[in-house]
Amino acid sequence: MKYTKDLGLSPKAPPPGLVTRGVAIWPGWLDRAAQKALVAELRAVIRAAPLFSPITRWGKPMSVQMTSAGRYGWFSDRRGYRYVPRHPTGTDWPPIPAPVLDIWRAIAGPGRDPDCCLINLYRAGAKMGLHQDRDEADFTWPVVSISLGDDALFRIGSTDRGGKTESLWLHSGDVLAMGGPARLIHHGIDRTRPGSSDLLQGGGRINLTLRVVD
Ligand code: SIN
Numbered sequence: 001m002k003y004t005k006d007l008g009l010s011p012k013a014p015p016p017g018l019v020t021r022g023v024a025i026w027p028g029w030l031d032r033a034a035q036k037a038l039v040a041e042l043r044a045v046i047r048a049a050p051l052f053s054p055i056t057r058w059g060k061p062m063s064v065q066m067t068s069a070g071r072y073g074w075f076s077d078r079r080g081y082r083y084v085p086r087h088p089t090g091t092d093w094p095p096i097p098a099p100v101l102d103i104w105r106a107i108a109g110p111g112r113d114p115d116c117c118l119i120n121l122y123r124a125g126a127k128m129g130l131h132q133d134r135d136e137a138d139f140t141w142p143v144v145s146i147s148l149g150d151d152a153l154f155r156i157g158s159t160d161r162g163g164k165t166e167s168l169w170l171h172s173g174d175v176l177a178m179g180g181p182a183r184l185i186h187h188g189i190d191r192t193r194p195g196s197s198d199l200l201q202g203g204g205r206i207n208l209t210l211r212v213v214d
């Protein structure tokens, strides 16, 4: 798949450095200065909407800490996974930072901005099991994901359950998109490499996931 349109992305999106199983990856989209500027904006978001540890539907706390920006935030508890219009404290989710919207518009096009920017913080030992992003009502828009901080081993499966998977390392500043035929592909984070980046105070990795919800 050579053309970004075939990947469910804007025909004007820059050509990805790598495409595997329909997942487009742009290594090093953000240089160090841009990463630092983005982290400063995310700090302000996290001050307004503090990180929390969501509980899975099986009652276990997830190993990643989360918060969101945008019209909706992703939320999980024993009732299941869903989008909610407010942070658990009752406050509105802060607006999605402008540099994040710039990346979305370059990849997905200017027609529609994302409703949610999920912020996942992986401290040492945190991971995320293989899953599909399917809590949205509209799958016509891609999922765009931005990596900051420690390296992470990203596992990609298929759109069905089971079957072979493959893994690749994501680095700070990399951007990835799952659109078109890969919109419902299984993916997860096996592990991070603690200490591989000094971008974040206290270490770790931040992943931003941008999605149209409804
Ligand atoms: C996710 O799928 O929610 C997170 C993926 C990542 O951390 O790169």
Ligand code: MN
Pocket: 131, 132, 133, 187
């Ligand atoms: Mn996901």
